[in-house]
Amino acid sequence: MNTIKEIQEEIVDEFSMFDDWMQRYEYMIELGKSLPLIEEQYKTDDYKIKGCQSQVWVHADFQDGQVVFTADSDAIITKGIIALLVRSFSHQKPEDIIAADTQFIDEIGLKEHLSPTRANGLVSMIKQLKMYAIAYQAKANN
Amino acid sequence: MTNFPIDKIRLDFPILQRKVNGKPLVYLDNAATSQTPKQVIDCIVEYYSLYNANIHRGVHTLSQEATDAYEAAREKIRVHFNAKHREEIIFTSGTTEGINLVAHGFSKRLKKGDEVIVSALEHHSNIVPWQMMCEETGAKLRVLPMLPNGELDMNAYADLVNANTKLVFVNHISNALGTINPIKQIIEKAKKVGAAVLIDGAQAAPHIKADVQDLDVDFYVVSAHKMCGPTGVGVLFGKKTWLEKLHPYQGGGEMIDQVSFEQTTYAGLPHKFEAGTPNICGGIAFGAAIDYMNTIGFEAIAQYEHDLLVKATQALLEIDGLKIYGTAKEKTSVISFNIEGIHPYDIGTIVDKLGIAVRTGHHCAQPIMDYYKIPGTVRASFAFYNTFEEVEALVQAVKKAKEMLS
Ligand SMILES: Cc1ncc(COP(=O)(O)O)c(C=O)c1O
Numbered sequence: 294m295n296t297i298k299e300i301q302e303e304i305v306d307e308f309s310m311f312d313d314w315m316q317r318y319e320y321m322i323e324l325g326k327s328l329p330l331i332e333e334q335y336k337t338d339d340y341k342i343k344g345c346q347s348q349v350w351v352h353a354d355f356q357d358g359q360v361v362f363t364a365d366s367d368a369i370i371t372k373g374i375i376a377l378l379v380r381s382f383s384h385q386k387p388e389d390i391i392a393a394d395t396q397f398i399d400e401i402g403l404k405e406h407l408s409p410t411r412a413n414g415l416v417s418m419i420k421q422l423k424m425y426a427i428a429y430q431a432k433a434n435n
Numbered sequence: 436m437t438n439f440p441i442d443k444i445r446l447d448f449p450i451l452q453r454k455v456n457g458k459p460l461v462y463l464d465n466a467a468t469s470q471t472p473k474q475v476i477d478c479i480v481e482y483y484s485l486y487n488a489n490i491h492r493g494v495h496t497l498s499q500e501a502t503d504a505y506e507a508a509r510e511k512i513r514v515h516f517n518a519k520h521r522e523e524i525i526f527t528s529g530t531t532e533g534i535n536l537v538a539h540g541f542s543k544r545l546k547k548g549d550e551v552i553v554s555a556l557e558h559h560s561n562i563v564p565w566q567m568m569c570e571e572t573g574a575k576l577r578v579l580p581m582l583p584n585g586e587l588d589m590n591a592y593a594d595l596v597n598a599n600t601k602l603v604f605v606n607h608i609s610n611a612l613g614t615i616n617p618i619k620q621i622i623e624k625a626k627k628v629g630a631a632v633l634i635d636g637a638q639a640a641p642h643i644k645a646d647v648q649d650l651d652v653d654f655y656v657v658s659a660h661k662m663c664g665p666t667g668v669g670v671l672f673g674k675k676t677w678l679e680k681l682h683p684y685q686g687g688g689e690m691i692d693q694v695s696f697e698q699t700t701y702a703g704l705p706h707k708f709e710a711g712t713p714n715i716c717g718g719i720a721f722g723a724a725i726d727y728m729n730t731i732g733f734e735a736i737a738q739y740e741h742d743l744l745v746k747a748t749q750a751l752l753e754i755d756g757l758k759i760y761g762t763a764k765e766k767t768s769v770i771s772f773n774i775e776g777i778h779p780y781d782i783g784t785i786v787d788k789l790g791i792a793v794r795t796g797h798h799c800a801q802p803i804m805d806y807y808k809i810p811g812t813v814r815a816s817f818a819f820y821n822t823f824e825e826v827e828a829l830v831q832a833v834k835k836a837k838e839m840l841s
Pocket of ligand 1: 466467532560561606610635658
């Protein structure tokens with residue numbers, strides 16, 4: 294299993310092949326379309342993060358000491374970014390998730406999507422991922 | 436429209452020269468805020484460079500100059516909206532504050548059993564302050580419904596108005612759909628039962644020159660930033676008879692006559708409602724903005740914008756799966772739309788990459804979105820400084836977004 298850092302570097306590497314924003318966005322839209330990210334049963338208000346413009350759903354599970362995330366959005370570009378976030382954070386140990394950052398999103402030229410004022414739910418979603426990790430860590434330590 | 440001096444007008448707006456994401460800016464979010472011509476920017480620079488001072492209090496020259504300029508702006512605004520008295524023009528921080536001021540005043544006057552009517556087309560600014568007022572007084576909020584084309588249901592209005600109706604508040608033009616509401620009819624009907632009417636003119640002010648005496652409206656509120664002026668300033672027009680009756684909104688300096696710890700008496704109008712140091716420069720620049728728009732002329736503006744609207748509507752409707760929300764017979768240059776199967780946020784994101792500024796979301800009018808059962812729309816709103824080439828750029832960008840997203 295690769296570390297979060299390694300996965301994020303891999304993503305940065307993949308994005309370096311693209312010449313312009315359009316190719317980057319086309320790739321993200323593809324990601325958004327191809328991935329069934331969350332089971333329908335979790336697409337409810339209980340799992341929803343209100344982002345105002347686009348909505349995000351997040352679900353977490355704890356398996357063999359690792360947190361497994363699934364997530365989804367009704368907007369496809371938001372969903373593409375979620376795919377990248379889930380890829381780097383899921384199947385990782387709680388302490389690693391708590392310590393990780395999302396600098397790689399800046400490096401692949403998608404910084405504006407993580408602006409707290411963007412109202413797409415992504416910033417709250419990242420907070421939520423970390424909250425799950427904190428909760429599972431506390432549970433594991435009990 | 437052949438002789439509209441669009442090239443000359445565009446030179447007045449420095450911001451229109453800038454690039455966004457490497458593309459020339461196409462600014463189509465005018466319903467949210469309009470751009471500022473250099474005549475207004477110059478006025479702001481001049482104020483801070485030459486005569487910045489507090490008003491209505493100093494005897495020194497600067498204070499006198501600033502006071503004169505501020506009061507001259509009030510007079511310009513009075514003339515523009517054809518108010519009868521200068522005291523009927525209250526400077527505010529914008530439409531939202533104007534509405535809150537009136538709602539606060541009515542909180543002291545209404546009681547259980549009274550009814551107030553809000554339209555289904557309102558901006559949250561013209562809903563929430565009244566809900567707060569109703570909570571406080573026990574008055575009942577009744578909703579004037581809309582029709583599928585984005586017009587108000589005037590038959591339903593006739594049934595809603597009754598002897599208990601005390602207040603009606605409706606926008607002149609809907610910010611989310613562009614519908615021009617039949618406010619004259621709405622006011623006439625309300626008058627018959629003695630109800631007061633507040634018209635939210637935030638969206639109308641950049642397109643239509645309202646005549647408050649002809650309308651016989653009790654309150655009319657606007658924001659400068661929607662009509663080429665700066666942010667953080669606006670005006671409440673209120674009939675003198677009403678303003679005299681309403682309780683002050685905020686206490687502070689400027690709004691008093693005599694103060695002792697036992698009792699304070701309030702200043703006369705308009706100062707009774709203008710507590711504290713106002714946005715002096717903003718008020719003066721608002722006057723300059725009104726001058727600017729009147730120089731171009733509201734009739735010419737309306738005609739040119741109508742032509743932009745027609746062209747944009749036709750061209751957008753040629754895109755497969757595109758649906759326009761708000762197709763009222765009378766509407767301004769606002770187009771709210773969605774493309775089947777695509778989230779408005781995604782369209783907004785892609786067209787921004789192409790240099791085009793549109794708004795996406797619920798446009799602070801969630802009840803309208805609920806009515807159509809949609810999360811939001813993409814809204815392109817045109818101003819008199821937009822061009823037919825920009826309409827074409829929008830259409831091409833939306834086509835490109837559709838291609839990428841479907
Ligand atoms: C119809 C309408 N009413 C009220 C407002 C609020 O104006 P402001 O934010 O300037 O107070 C707006 C602005 O978006 C509007 O469009």
